[in-house]
Amino acid sequence: MMKNRPGHALLTKNRPDNITDNDLSGQHYLDVVKAFARLSYESIYIIDYSNMSFEYVSDNPLFLCGHTADEVMQLGYEFYFRHVPPQDLEMLATINDAGFDFYAQLPEPEKKQYSISYDFHLLTKAGKQILVNHRLTPLFLTTEGKIWKSMCVVSLSSQQYAGNVRIFKQGSNDIWQLNLQTRKWSKNGKPLLTDRELEVLRMYAQGLSINQIAEKIFVVPDTVKYYRRKIFERLEVGSIADALAQAVNNRMM
Missing domain, CATH: 1.10.10.10 (Winged helix-like DNA-binding domain superfamily/Winged helix DNA-binding domain)
Known part of the structure; x- marks a missing residue:
């Protein structure tokens, strides 16, 4: 039913299956995530791509749009359909496609070193739009090398408009920027200050x-x-x- 909605590619681009016992080992990590959320003013949540759900949502209010953390967890990806404007939902589908295509080309040992950042609008229950920055990095990969779970961090955006899609590699000064019209990535150097x-x-x-x-x-x-x-x-x-x-x-x- 949800596949007919705008932005349905959010649900289909990366869908790992055949989660093995080896994948499941060592998954007692949420206490660490919760501790990080207690120390941060930013909103933290965990995506499980195997069933398109949220495994954890912090109670930091920015991302919740007036819901409780438990309500957002229950909504899962339905949260995006309810609280992201249609034009930004389509943009997120483009970012989803281009981002997972980028990750698919990376050597498996390096995939966890990359993170993606972009800006989009959230609609509060009162109908007010706020521009947020969303940063995402892989937590776990399957034995097939697909991204199984990711940590997401949401904060207020410092930009004036949605988009601004960039991928960073840990320990590198390189930044990849996405042209949303051509769906092509270009590599640039990180801006430097003296x-x-x-x-x-x-x-x-x-x-x-x-x-x-x-x-x-x-x-x-x-x-x-x-x-x-x-x-x-x-x-x-x-x-x-x-x-x-x-x-x-x-x-x-």
């Missing part, structure tokens, strides 16, 4: 003013403004809040 620019950005993160930063690094305030402008140019953002979000998302800090 040591001084990172130092200035960290001080902004601490809540220091321009004058306070200037005093700490023994420069005049105009020099701090220069560093701020270079940070904005390198990260292609227009505010310190967006610069901080970009630096964190790109693991620069």
Whole structure:
């Protein structure tokens, strides 16, 4: 029945079957996930692709859209159909196809080193749209090399629009970006900041003013403004809040 809905490819691109006893061994991990959720302001949930369900949903409110965590777990993938606008649901289907095609080409030992990030809108129960960032990485693979379970982290997006699809590899400066029109991936380098620019950005993160930063690094305030402008140019953002979000998302800090 759900296959006729918009975005049905969300349900079909990666569907591992024949889960073996070897796959099932060592699955006592949810206590660790729950501990991580208690320490994070972000929403955490676990997808089980074998039955298109949510195995765990944290009670952090952003992702819940007015539901309880148990209600979202019961909804499973139906949650997306209820709380993602149609145009973004179609986009998620495209990301699903392109993302799993990308992962299928990777050597199996490396698959867990990759994570994907993208932005889409959620509809609250009150009908209000919020733009969120969604990051996903594999937790478990089947013996056939398919992604069985993934951890997902949801936070408020620092972008102005949906999309912004990127894949990162742990320990690498390479970033793959998806063109949603052509459905092609292109590889680019991670944006880099100088040591001084990172130092200035960290001080902004601490809540220091321009004058306070200037005093700490023994420069005049105009020099701090220069560093701020270079940070904005390198990260292609227009505010310190967006610069901080970009630096964190790109693991620069």
